Structures are given as C-alpha cells and as structure tokens.
Amino acid sequence: MDRSWINFIHTTNEYENGVEQFLEFANMNVPDNNGRFYCPCVNCLNERKLPTNVIREHVLCDGFLKSYTKWIWHGELIDMPSVDVSEEEEEVDLEMGDQLEEMIRDVGHDSFQRANVYENLFTDAEKPLYAEFTKYTRLSTVLKLFNVKARNGWTDKSFTELLELLSDMLPEGNILPTRNYDAKKILCPMGMKYQKINACPNDCVLYRKELAMLHQCPRCGVSRYKQKDNEFESNSKGPPAKVLWYLPVVLRLKRLFSNANDAKLMRWHVDGRTTDGHLRHPVDGLQWRKIDSMFPNFSNDSRNIRFGLATDGMNPYGNLSSKHSSWPVLLVIYNLPPWLCMKRKYVMLSLMISGPKQPGNDIDIYLTPLVEDLKMLWEEGVDMFDGYTGDSFKLHAMLFCTINDFPTYGNLRGYNTKGHKACPICEEGTCHHQLQHGRKTIYLGHRRFLSTNHPYRKLKKAFNGCQENELAPMVLSGSQVYEHVKDIGVVFGKMKKKGTSSNIWKKKSIFFDLPYWRVLDVRHCIDVMHVEKNVCDSIIGTLLNIQGKTKDGLNARLDLVEMGIREQLAPQSHGKRTYLPPTCHTLSKQEKRSFCESLQGVKVPLGYSSNFKRLVSMKDLKLLGLKSHDCHVLMQQLLPVAIRGILPKNVRYTLTRLCFFFNAICSKVINIEKLDQLENEVVVILCQLEMYFPPSFFDIMVHLIIHLVREVRICGLVFLRWMYPIERYMKILKGYVKNQYRPEASIVERYIAEEAVEFCTDYLSQVEAIGVPKSHYH
Structure with a gap:
C-alpha cells in the first residue's frame, strides 16, 4: 500500500483518502477489535485504544506519526529474516520480537517527543547481533547486559571492559557496542526525565515559579550560586549552591x-x-x-x-x-x-x-x-x-x-x-518526670492506661508511692x-532567629x-524498628551492666532516693567506696557468663542475622556492635532463651512477655480479635517493668510501645510500615555513588538508568528482575 500520503498536508484529498485506507486496513487485519484500535496520531503514539471515529478525528487534525511506516500494531506482519533454524528457535525469535515491540510501544510517547529515536529503537530491536544469528538482537543484548550490570553493581569501567571483550570474542561484523557510553545511548530513550531545582543553601526557598529568575535568596540574602574565593557578586552565575x-x-x-x-x-x-x-x-x-x-x-x-x-x-x-x-x-x-x-x-x-x-x-x-x-x-x-x-x-x-x-x-x-x-x-x-541526678526526662505513669478497676492502680509501694486515679489521655x-x-x-x-517557645x-x-x-x-x-532496637539496647545494657549503656548506676540510685521509692536500693558509703545494693535485675558474674555463652553458641541459617559469636565478648562479658536487625532477632527469638534460669521468675516472665509482644505485632498475619488482648497485655508489661527497673530506663522509646497496637489496628501490619526495607534501599542508593564530588547527581543518574532497565526486563525472556530478589531458599 502506498504510504506517501503520511507526509502530505492534512487538508489534501490524498491525505484524507490515505486515512480512510489505513482505517479500512486496520479493521480488516486486527481480529476482535470491537471497533477500537491503537491511535497513531502524533499525540497518542499508539498508546491508547480509541474508537474508529475518534482516531479519524485525531489523525486528520493532529497528524499521522511519520515514523510509523510499519503498521505492526494494526495487523501488518513483520518480515522475519529467512534463516535455516529449527521451529523451536523460530518460536523464541517471534516471541522475543513481539515483546520488544510491545516494550517500545509501552515506553510512552514522552520519551519519543524528547528524542527522535523511534526508528533507531525499532531497527535495534530487529537487527541481529551478527549475521545469521537471530536469537539475540542488538537491543535485547544490550538490555540483558545492563540487567546483569545493575543486579551486580558493576562500575561503568568494568562494563566497558566486558563489552570490549565480548565484541572481540564474537564473529567479525557484530554490532555490539564496545563502550558503556555507546550502550547507554541505546538505553537513554527508555529513561524518564527529572527536574533540577535550585535551592537556597540555608533551606529558605526553592528557586521555582515566581522565584526562578532570582540570584539571591529573598529571605537571607545568600547567593544562589557557589562562591569563588570567598567573593560574591549578586549577578554572577555558576554552579548552584544546593x-x-x-x-x-x-x-x-x-x-x-x-x-x-x-x-x-x-x-x-x-x-x-x-x-x-x-x-x-x-x-x-x-x-x-x-x-x-x-x-x-x-x-x-x-x-x-x-x-x-x-x-x-x-x-x-x-x-x-x-x-x-x-x-x-x-x-x-x-x-x-x-x-x-x-x-x-x-x-x-x-x-x-x-x-x-x-x-x-x-x-x-x-x-x-x-x-x-x-x-x-x-x-x-x-x-x-x-x-x-x-x-x-x-x-x-x-x-x-x-x-x-x-x-x-x-x-x-x-x-x-x-x-x-x-x-x-x-x-x-x-506523663513526665525530670530526674535531678540523671538529668534526663523520663516517662512513667503507664497505670493510667489500665482499666479503672485494675489492682495495679491501688498499689503504692511498688510504684511511685501513690495510687493512680487518672485516665489515659485522649x-x-x-x-x-x-x-x-x-x-x-x-x-x-x-538563618532565622531562634527564640524560646513553650x-x-x-x-x-x-x-x-x-x-x-x-x-x-x-x-x-x-517506626517499630527503632523502638525495638532502643528497647533491646536498654535491656541488654542494664542486664550486663555495660558502661555507658546501663540504665542502673549511682545517679539512678540517687534519683530513687529523690523520688522516695525502693529505699533499700539506696547507695551506701563504705569509706571512699560507694556500694550499690543488688536489684532484681542484677546479674552475678557467673550469670553474665551463662547469658553470653548461650548467645555465643547460637547458630542461625544464612542471612537470618549476624553471626552472634562475633558479637559476644567473653572477656568483657558484653555484646558489641549490635545492628538493628540483630536487636530484632534478639527480641523476637533469642532473649527469652538466654535469660532462662538466670533471673528471678517475675522479672524473667516480664521480659519474656515483652519479647512475645514484639513477636505478635510483627507477625505477617494478625487476628483482629486479639488486638484488644494485646493492647491490655502491653500496658501490664510496662507497669511491671516500672516495678522492677529503675526510672531512668523509661525514655521516650519505651513509652512509645504503648501506642503500637493502636497503629496496627488503624494502619495495618508493622512490616509494611517500618524502616528495615527503607534502610536497605538506602544502602543500595549509597552504592550508586561513583562520583564523590557530586554524590546526589550520581545517585539520581544511576537510579534513572536502573529504572529503565527494570522496565525493559519484564519484556525480555530468561531475565530476572532487579528489584525482586530471590529468597535464600530458592
């Protein structure tokens, strides 16, 4: 069919007749179309299926996509190279070609408007890597290599060396790019755009909209651009400061x-x-x-x-x-x-x-x-x-x-x-209290969250010496x-003035x-991750009496005296030495050794947690270098085992119940009917911790435990709202930094490239996704 009409003026009879021939061709060759086709106008770019009358209007008014000369999305068959291959290989080639064409269509018209690369992409999708080899085309080869590069974090330099080696190994006449720069040019049309917005280095304003043309911050007067040799010119331009x-x-x-x-x-x-x-x-x-x-x-x-x-x-x-x-x-x-x-x-x-x-x-x-x-x-x-x-x-x-x-x-x-x-x-x-000796604010008074007839409300000596009559705040x-x-x-x-405000x-x-x-x-x-880590650090530091991390010490005992509770734990002076009577959570040296040995002997599957043998110091009888996930495993699984038999029964049961509570709210399936029970349980646990641990133990992170069940009931499961996957993702972003002079630019550019490769991966056969890793089991 003659397609020269595509380049004619829209008002000519030849153009109108050509549009009618195209619509008739599509109607005959697209099965089960229901009168709807992909619109090939310069705005839709074969992205949207529209009725025939709407397509006719679009093409006549806006124009036909001039680069669309092979009507593959309207029923025209693709001419496959006549190569003597087996039926199985031919099926693979057809499937691969269909996927690449679908990928090019789904990239979106925005990319083609920014760069006239449609023909190049289509050519690369059809052109075999070298003569008489149709299993891989130039486009599919580059995309699969970039997929491996992104999944394994290869540098641009190593990728260039790989391309040079592969090109030398392949037969002469192959069209594989030999540099990362050339390969990336093929990938560029798949990438999406971003905006660079200049900002005041003092975080006052963004230079956008009505402020886009300013050279100085309207609030602090600081230059929009980096200064050279400490010299400042209000109208000078250069690299943005932020x-x-x-x-x-x-x-x-x-x-x-x-x-x-x-x-x-x-x-x-x-x-x-x-x-x-x-x-x-x-x-x-x-x-x-x-x-x-x-x-x-x-x-x-x-x-x-x-x-x-x-x-x-x-x-x-x-x-x-x-x-x-x-x-x-x-x-x-x-x-x-x-x-x-x-x-x-x-x-x-x-x-x-x-x-x-x-x-x-x-x-x-x-x-x-x-x-x-x-x-x-x-x-x-x-x-x-x-x-x-x-x-x-x-x-x-x-x-x-x-x-x-x-x-x-x-x-x-x-x-x-x-x-x-x-x-x-x-x-x-x-409910807060300012410690005089520890010089910190603590948050007690968890009995307010108990039911009005709970016996703990009437206890005096075990708590702060008073009955609790207040109700939980709304x-x-x-x-x-x-x-x-x-x-x-x-x-x-x-640069704003900082004043004191209540x-x-x-x-x-x-x-x-x-x-x-x-x-x-x-x-x-x-964030349950940070709450759990801080609580775990406080418990381990207090039980093992780790210097700098324990919540029990001379100042904590003096605060007990100041508050008038647990007088038997007051520090005692013996000459130049001060003796601190043991508490219910104090461990002897032998008990500390038993605690550390139980953790040192733990063996876990690969990827489950850190090797605890490396985290335990038997010389100093303490734990070193605990990461957030190590604290998570301790609180969820190991701590109840480690303290078994080395603490008084009431303290041991309270800590075990706290571990079971964290395990329950972090589950992947939670029975809604048990949330009320969990909410009552955590209040009792915190009240019991007030009975056994010093007041300095109760920082804001311990207090936040009492609100966790409420957020589970309202927002859903914890593992979809904590920072573990976010922290892991930020580690990946750090790995994108190859130019240390401009780290943020390096991160964004590599993210755009990986985003494009990840999109293309879904259209390639026998290629694994980058961002959905396989489990260790698989």
Whole structure:
C-alpha cells in the first residue's frame, strides 16, 4: 500500500483518502477489535485504544506519526529474516520480537517527543547481533547486559571492559557496542526525565515559579550560586549552591500502568487478597475502610493509589569520615501485594535533597513539588492507560501515611519530640518526670492506661508511692491537631532567629495542604524498628551492666532516693567506696557468663542475622556492635532463651512477655480479635517493668510501645510500615555513588538508568528482575 500520503498536508484529498485506507486496513487485519484500535496520531503514539471515529478525528487534525511506516500494531506482519533454524528457535525469535515491540510501544510517547529515536529503537530491536544469528538482537543484548550490570553493581569501567571483550570474542561484523557510553545511548530513550531545582543553601526557598529568575535568596540574602574565593557578586552565575532533584511521580505511574502485569497487580488488594477477618494488608485496617466510606468516588476504582512516604538521612560516602547528609524521599505503593509493597522494584525515588546539612524542620520547603503533585492527583486526577484492560481511566492517588524514625517524625509532623511533652500521641497529656541526678526526662505513669478497676492502680509501694486515679489521655483527631497548628507562622531557613517557645508544635505541616490529611487517624507512623532496637539496647545494657549503656548506676540510685521509692536500693558509703545494693535485675558474674555463652553458641541459617559469636565478648562479658536487625532477632527469638534460669521468675516472665509482644505485632498475619488482648497485655508489661527497673530506663522509646497496637489496628501490619526495607534501599542508593564530588547527581543518574532497565526486563525472556530478589531458599 502506498504510504506517501503520511507526509502530505492534512487538508489534501490524498491525505484524507490515505486515512480512510489505513482505517479500512486496520479493521480488516486486527481480529476482535470491537471497533477500537491503537491511535497513531502524533499525540497518542499508539498508546491508547480509541474508537474508529475518534482516531479519524485525531489523525486528520493532529497528524499521522511519520515514523510509523510499519503498521505492526494494526495487523501488518513483520518480515522475519529467512534463516535455516529449527521451529523451536523460530518460536523464541517471534516471541522475543513481539515483546520488544510491545516494550517500545509501552515506553510512552514522552520519551519519543524528547528524542527522535523511534526508528533507531525499532531497527535495534530487529537487527541481529551478527549475521545469521537471530536469537539475540542488538537491543535485547544490550538490555540483558545492563540487567546483569545493575543486579551486580558493576562500575561503568568494568562494563566497558566486558563489552570490549565480548565484541572481540564474537564473529567479525557484530554490532555490539564496545563502550558503556555507546550502550547507554541505546538505553537513554527508555529513561524518564527529572527536574533540577535550585535551592537556597540555608533551606529558605526553592528557586521555582515566581522565584526562578532570582540570584539571591529573598529571605537571607545568600547567593544562589557557589562562591569563588570567598567573593560574591549578586549577578554572577555558576554552579548552584544546593540542588533538589525531583523525579515526577506522574510519569512513573504512567510507565507502571503501561505494563499489563503491573497494572493487574495494582488492583490486587481487591481482586487477589484473602478476606478472613485477619490483618494481612493495610486494606484490612480501619484507616483504609474510613477512606473508602468517606470518599466513595475515590474508592470506587480499585486502581486508585494509596502511597506511603518514607525519608531519612544517609551519608552517601559510606564509612568515610564525613558529616555529609543526603535525604532521599521514597514512595511505596500499598495497592500491591504485601510481598511486593516494600521491594526495591516498586519503591519510587521521588526527591533527592542534597547535603551537606540535613534539612531538619525546613524539609517542608523541599517537599513542595511532591505535595503539589499529590494534591493534583487527589483533586483532578491524571488520564492513564491501563495496559491490563487496554482502556483509559482517570487515576487518583493519596498519601496514606509516612514512615520515619523518631527525629524525622517530629520534622514532618511539626511536633517537638524532645522535652516534657515528647510523646506525639499523648501530647499535652504526656506523663513526665525530670530526674535531678540523671538529668534526663523520663516517662512513667503507664497505670493510667489500665482499666479503672485494675489492682495495679491501688498499689503504692511498688510504684511511685501513690495510687493512680487518672485516665489515659485522649488522642487528638487530625481536625483538632489542625486547629492547634493552623495559625502557627514559621519562617523557614537556617538563618532565622531562634527564640524560646513553650509551644509543643513547631509548624503547620505541609501535608495539611492535602485536603484529606486532617481526616486520617494516623498520619505519621511510629517506626517499630527503632523502638525495638532502643528497647533491646536498654535491656541488654542494664542486664550486663555495660558502661555507658546501663540504665542502673549511682545517679539512678540517687534519683530513687529523690523520688522516695525502693529505699533499700539506696547507695551506701563504705569509706571512699560507694556500694550499690543488688536489684532484681542484677546479674552475678557467673550469670553474665551463662547469658553470653548461650548467645555465643547460637547458630542461625544464612542471612537470618549476624553471626552472634562475633558479637559476644567473653572477656568483657558484653555484646558489641549490635545492628538493628540483630536487636530484632534478639527480641523476637533469642532473649527469652538466654535469660532462662538466670533471673528471678517475675522479672524473667516480664521480659519474656515483652519479647512475645514484639513477636505478635510483627507477625505477617494478625487476628483482629486479639488486638484488644494485646493492647491490655502491653500496658501490664510496662507497669511491671516500672516495678522492677529503675526510672531512668523509661525514655521516650519505651513509652512509645504503648501506642503500637493502636497503629496496627488503624494502619495495618508493622512490616509494611517500618524502616528495615527503607534502610536497605538506602544502602543500595549509597552504592550508586561513583562520583564523590557530586554524590546526589550520581545517585539520581544511576537510579534513572536502573529504572529503565527494570522496565525493559519484564519484556525480555530468561531475565530476572532487579528489584525482586530471590529468597535464600530458592
């Protein structure tokens, strides 16, 4: 068929006749089309299936895609090279070719608008690596090699050497690129764009919108650019002093939904989950159901997304002695199955806040572009093509919760997590006490959370010498919090005047710009990983009396005297020496040895935890170098075994019950009916710890244990809301740093490349995904 009409003017008769011939051709050659085809206009670019009359209008008004000369998506067969191969190999070739063509179509028209590479991609997808060898094409070879490079963290230099070696090993005339630079040029069209936004080095403003043309910060007057030789010129240009890297979330969602498998997974929480009254997914929590009931238009389409936002500081230089702090902001998708929610493949890097200093309370400045996109996704939505159903729909999205350690929790919430009112849930009702000798704030009074008729409320001597008549403080709703913070005026930036303020709220969080934010019961989640680690460190340090980590000492005993409790434990002077009477948790040297020997002899499967034999010092009878996951394994499994037989029965049972509590809330399936029992159990455990351990033991992390069950009931399972997968992902981001002069730029560029390779992996046969690792068992 003559296709020269594609280049004619749209108003000519030849062009109109050619359009009619094309539509007739598609209608005859596409089976079961139901009158809908991929639209080949310059805007749709064969991405959307539309009715015939709409396609006719698009092509006549906007124009036909000039590079689309082989109508492969409208029924035209591909000319395969006539090579003498077996039927099995021919089937593999056809399957591979179909997948590559589908991949090129699903890349999206945005990439082709930025670079005229459609023809090159299609040519590379057809061209065999060398003559008479059709199993691998130039495009498939490069993509598979990049997949291996990304999975194993190869450097660009080593990859270039590999390409040179492979090219030399292959027959003459092969078209394999010989440099990483040449291979990356083939991959570039698959990558998605990002934005570099200049920022004030004092975290005052972002130079965007109406501030885009300024050279100086309008608040602190500091130059937008790096200074040379301590000289400053207001109009001089140069490298920006600080940069925010923004990776638009909408583009990544379009890429995600263009893949049929991923588009199908986005509705798993409705179509694929088990509904048996147990907590298995955030959809089983109260907050998800509340959103469904309050916003039925949002919940009617199961493809609408609920995000979790996580951020934390990291040193991109690894173990080098540097105080540089980079802050990636990550998004996780809760529509996915629980075994994929937190996997590397589906964690989206949305922001990279450059260092060297952490943003702290000024992080709202950097979150502005992301929050604007989230607000747009909630109110207006985005037109999206569903690769699974083959139709278009309006996608909406919302922020479900945030996942952070406790200091970042305070920065995002705008709450002061230090001092007397440090608990962000109890707030004004936080029960605190200032130790005179230990010089720290402690948080006791957990008997308030018991039922009104519980016998512990009447005990005096075992606690603080008084009966407990107060009730637990009421948790403020999001609307009540908003009323407290809506009038707080904050000037962001490190150069602002710092005055003393008694207000526990530091600012109105930028997340309150989202219309639904004040409706949520839990907006910021307590990180169980850090709570468990801090509690474990306190218990181990106190039991083994590790210097600097024990909560029992001379000052702790003097505070007991000051508070008028447990007088028998008061320090006693014997000449120049001070004697501390043993407590119920004090271990003898032989008991410490027994404790350490039991942990030293532990053998665990590969990848289960660290080798505890290396963590135990039998010389000093203490544990050294415990990581977060080691503390997790101790609290979940090993501590109840290690203390068996070396502590009084009541103390041993209390610590064992605490370990069982952490084990229960960290389970992957939780019976909803047992949550009330767990909530009562943890209050009793904390009250018993008050009876046995010194007051200095009860820092804010110990107090936060009492609120964990509430968040499980509202937001769902703990393992989808803690920092373990986020910390692991940040380790991967550190590995992306190959240019130590510009670490954040290096991270973003390599992330874009891996993102493109991961997308292409789904269209290649016999290739493993990068971000969904196999278990040790497999």
